[in-house]
Amino acid sequence: MGYKIEVMEVELLKIECIWEHNGNDSLLYSGNFIGAFTRGESLDEATKKMDSEIISYCEWAGHSIILPLEIAVTQEKLSNLNIRDADSDVIFDSERIELKNDEYNRLKALVLKSATDFYMMYSLFPNKNKSCLPSRDTFYGKMPRTAEEIYQHTKNVNSYYWGEIGVVVGNDGTILENRIRGFDILEKNRNFLAVNVIEGSYGEQWSLPKVLRRFLWHDRIHAKAMYRMGVKTFGIDEISNVFSFKI
Numbered sequence: 001m002g003y004k005i006e007v008m009e010v011e012l013l014k015i016e017c018i019w020e021h022n023g024n025d026s027l028l029y030s031g032n033f034i035g036a037f038t039r040g041e042s043l044d045e046a047t048k049k050m051d052s053e054i055i056s057y058c059e060w061a062g063h064s065i066i067l068p069l070e071i072a073v074t075q076e077k078l079s080n081l082n083i084r085d086a087d088s089d090v091i092f093d094s095e096r097i098e099l100k101n102d103e104y105n106r107l108k109a110l111v112l113k114s115a116t117d118f119y120m121m122y123s124l125f126p127n128k129n130k131s132c133l134p135s136r137d138t139f140y141g142k143m144p145r146t147a148e149e150i151y152q153h154t155k156n157v158n159s160y161y162w163g164e165i166g167v168v169v170g171n172d173g174t175i176l177e178n179r180i181r182g183f184d185i186l187e188k189n190r191n192f193l194a195v196n197v198i199e200g201s202y203g204e205q206w207s208l209p210k211v212l213r214r215f216l217w218h219d220r221i222h223a224k225a226m227y228r229m230g231v232k233t234f235g236i237d238e239i240s241n242v243f244s245f246k247i
Contacts, residue, residue: 015054018075019043020090025083031074031092033057034107035114035216039086047071052246057220059244060117061110085143086221091197095209098195107212108183114219115176117242121223122151124240125230132233147226151175154222158182161211161218164200179215 016031021043028046030036036057040046050071058065081087099107122128125147136143144150156171158178162185163169169182186192192208200206223243230239231247 014070014072015050016072016074017047017050018077018090018092019046019073020077020079020083020088022079022081022083027083027086027088027090028073029090029092029213029217030054030057031094033061033063034213035110035220037217037220039083043073056244056246060242061113089202089204091205091207091210092213095207095213096195096197097209099193099209101193104193104208104212107209107216111212111215112176112179112183114216115179118151118154118219118223119175121226121240121242122147125226126234126238130233131229133229144222144225145229147230150222150226150229154219157218158215161214162186164204164206165196165198165208165211 015033018029018031020027020029024041026040026043026046028038028040028043028050030050030053033054036050036053038046038049038053040049051067051069054065054069055067057063075090075093077090079087079089081089128148128151129146131145131147133143133145135145144153155175155178158175159169159171162182165186167182167185169178169185171178173181186208195207197205197207220243224245227239227241227243227245228247
């Protein structure tokens with residue numbers, strides 16, 4: 001199943017970024033291309049990676065972009081979380097504003113494309129239970145190492161994100177089936193696009209735009225991890241690069 005993404009040419013000089021950081025660990029998110037992000041031990045290191053990330057994101061999403069880019073931090077969040085392990089609780093200023101119907105439909109299409117492509121990458125793995133990566137502990141337990149572990153972790157976050165805005169979906173089915181079920185339940189509420197910032201688990205603030213961004217971002221984090229692990233374990237010619245990652 002495929003989802004039609006509007007192809008557009010983007011002439012963009014400025015990438016408006018949200019910087020979340022804790023000590024020497026930084027997450028830098030693009031506010032223009034929702035889901036695109038970089039990480040580093042400093043803002044400078046994360047910033048230097050953003051050009052490549054935006055190019056990769058645009059290839060995946062079907063956009064064209066004219067270089068060079070200007071990277072500008074427009075929002076900053078000092079966090080107490082383990083940013084090095086991609087723990088995050090920032091809500092963008094733009095995620096406190098009501099989504100227009102066209103923007104919702106655009107983001108929905110990207111979120112469904114992301115789930116489709118993630119499942120494709122996982123499905124095409126030569127061995128879903130083999131990995132050359134060592135075991136590593138993170139704030140949420142053992143880091144997923146194999147394609148199977150990465151896929152199950154990413155799929156099962158669906159119910160958590162949806163649940164933070166009151167959409168109860170469970171974890172049955174594929175990652176794409178989870179997403180579709182969530183959208184179906186969400187859209188039964190005629191006022192689902194109205195501004196509604198909710199305090200969810202652990203005091204974190206959530207909204208529909210944030211949930212859509214978190215789906216794209218979380219898929220991208222773990223698709224990158226799966227791709228890089230696969231290349232190291234099986235070789236670059238054996239792994240489908242459906243997200244157009246640069247390594």
